Amino acid sequence: MNSITHQRSRRSRVRHSRRAIVLVLVMVVVTMVSLAGFSFVASMSNENKAVHLRGEQLRMENAIASAEEFLKIYVQRSKPDADSTPGSSPFAQLTGPGGDNESLMRGVVVDEDGPKSRIRFTAIAPRYDETGAATLQYGLERESNRLDLRSVADWENRRPGSGKMALLGLPGMTESIADALLDWMDSDSAPRQSGAEMDFYASLNPPYSPRNGIPESLEELLLIKGITRELLFGRDADQNHRLDYEEQSSSTGTARDTNGERQWPWIELLTIYSNEQNRTRDGKPRINLNHPDIRELHRLLSESFAPSFAAYVVLFRQNGPALNTRPGVAVGTAPLDFTKSARYRISSALDLLQSRVQIGAIPGQGTIVECPLTINPEGSHELLMQMYDDLTVSPLPFLKGRVNINTAPAEVLRSLPGLDKALAEQIVAARSGTGNTEKSHDDHPYWIYSEGLVDISRLKELSPFLTVGGDTHRTQIVAFSERSRLSQRVELVLDASEKPTRRVMWKDLQVLGRGFPWDAIDTPGGISASQFGAGNAASVGY
Known part of the structure; x- marks a missing residue:
């Protein structure tokens, strides 16, 4: 009897054990299925987010392309045309390139997918006053504010030593770097006294050859002996044309050297793109x-x-x-x-x-x-304006490298042949002084004679290098999404010296971040600004 009872108890324990194992197996299977389901849901959720984010990235890329096309039309229609009726352009009453057009260039809606899912773009360029303080303007800046390396090479070819003197006007420039830069641009293989040619660059690891021509980009200057990132870009790590608080407090140096000179990065002072039509202000050939x-x-x-x-x-x-x-x-x-x-x-x-x-x-x-023309500083304005506007000594349809006397910083002006530091500072002070808004500085660059800053002989020496215009323009375009806070930023240079306006430089700045606070790129009171705050710290100039 006991034996039978024991066997029955044993069979019962085995059945219960089997049931427990089955239950555990069922729980394991259910858990695995649940985890697989959750994993699938999470994966699909991530895929859905990725698709939406990629979609917004594509929308912003399209917004940048649209902004570029808009700016091409803008700079082209802002230019006078010999065949057009004055004032016929829809942009005729707007501030021309180089001015501040906030209503036209800030927070422009390009793609709208609902009230809180809009893609906007803002076009931003720097504006510097006589103290070097940087502010933002909405629109473009003229490349004629910068020293063109193509002109420097031409000056050096025509009169040896003049190109070097021009480069030495840049802050932080030394004779050895100037020689190396000129060696990089000239066509010969003989190094200057402190320069560098093939022998030097071939000894580097890895070795490379000098350009022996004009650099294809300003970033190429980093390949030249003696030129460092600090000289070229300064402390402006995100390349937004100004020093943010964290950049200002950097230990790499101060905004001025021991002589009180502003330490501008060369990327802000140099160009290889400056160009303008050899035409009158009405668009007619000179x-x-x-x-x-x-x-x-x-x-x-x-x-x-x-x-x-x-x-x-x-x-x-x-x-x-x-x-x-x-x-x-x-x-x-x-x-x-x-x-x-x-x-x-x-x-x-x-x-x-x-x-x-x-x-x-x-x-x-x-x-x-x-000569039937008489001139004196007091009554010369109309004559000088007509001579500047109507006459030329070049058969070329375009003029390269002339510097805008009304907007170029003193560090660029003093690099021109025959224009020293003292005169550069006088020019900047005269154009920014109280009451100068009523003066006709925009008519011609020869106002420096009308206002007694130079005599006629010095004006003749300077005149080939000066302009009050320029048809090549630079800007940064920031496209951003109101919903995701994603943004994309590029810098480009547009040449409107001939039709159609063409892009001559494109730089993707995405890796450097947005660069500007939300309240600077969005419209005042816009969704991005009010929802996400200013974002970046305020900024100061060089």
């Missing part, structure tokens, strides 16, 4: 004073200037300037001979002012003809 056809030159000048001036230019081209101090006669008394070829090339329209011509090959004999 008159080339070195036109090969003397008769045609006389006809063109007679349409815009007095007949006496047209005749004098012909005599000047045929005979050249006279150094004789004998009394001269009026230009109308000297007959014109259009069969006589031109033998003298005019280097600047201002060379005609206060000049004289001797008709006759024998020195000290012949007729001296006086």
Whole structure:
């Protein structure tokens, strides 16, 4: 009996044990299925988020492309056209490139997928005052605010040493770096006194060859002997044209050196893209004073200037300037001979002012003809404006590398041949002084003579390097999503010197972050600004 009871108890324990195992197995299976389900749900959720984020990234990429096309149209239509009616452009009443157009360039909605899912873009450029403080402006800045390395190379070729002097005007530049930079750009293989050519670069690890030409980008300057990231980019780590608080407190240096010089990064002062049309403010071709056809030159000048001036230019081209101090006669008394070829090339329209011509090959004999144009600082504005706007000495349709005297910083102005630090500071002070808003500085760069900063001889020396315009523009475009706080940032340079406007430089700044606080790129009171706050710290200039 006990044996039977024991067997039954044993069978019962086995059945219960089997049931427990099955229950555990069922629980394990259920748990695994649940985990697999949760994993699938999480994976699908992440995939869904990734798809939406990628979708917003694509929308922002499209927004940047749209912003670029808009800016191309903007800079093109802001330019006068010889065939258009004044004021006919829809942008005619807006501030031109280089000005602040907040209503047109800030927080522009490009793609709208609901009230809280909009993609916007903002175009931002820096503006510097005479103290070096940086503020933001909405729109573009002219490349003519910068020193063009192509011009520096040309100056050095024409007059050895002039290019080096121009580079030495940059803050932090040394003679050895200037020599190395010029060696990088020139076509020969002979190093300058402190420069570097193939022998030096071939000894590096890894070795490479110098460009022996104009750099293709400013970042290429980092390959040149002696040029460091600090010299090129300064402490502006995110390249937003200004020093944020954390950058300002960096231990890499101060904003000024021991001599009180501002330590501007060269990326803000140099360019390889500056360009402008060789046309009048109305979009018409300028008159080339070195036109090969003397008769045609006389006809063109007679349409815009007095007949006496047209005749004098012909005599000047045929005979050249006279150094004789004998009394001269009026230009109308000297007959014109259009069969006589031109033998003298005019280097600047201002060379005609206060000049004289001797008709006759024998020195000290012949007729001296006086220039019909008279000039003095007090009454020269209209004459200088017309000469600047209507006349040129180049047959080229475009002029490269001229510096905007009204907006370029002193560190760029003082790099121009014949323009020293003292004069650069006087120019900056004169253009930013109280009451200068009523002065016609925008008409021509020769106002420095009208206001007594230079005499006529120095103005003639400086005139080939100066402008008050420029058709190449730089900006940073920030596209952002109101919903996800994602953003993308690029920097580009647009050349509007010919139609259609073309992009000549594109730099992806995404790796450096948004660069600007939300309340700077969004519209005032916008969703991004009010929902997420300012984000970045306030910033200060160099």
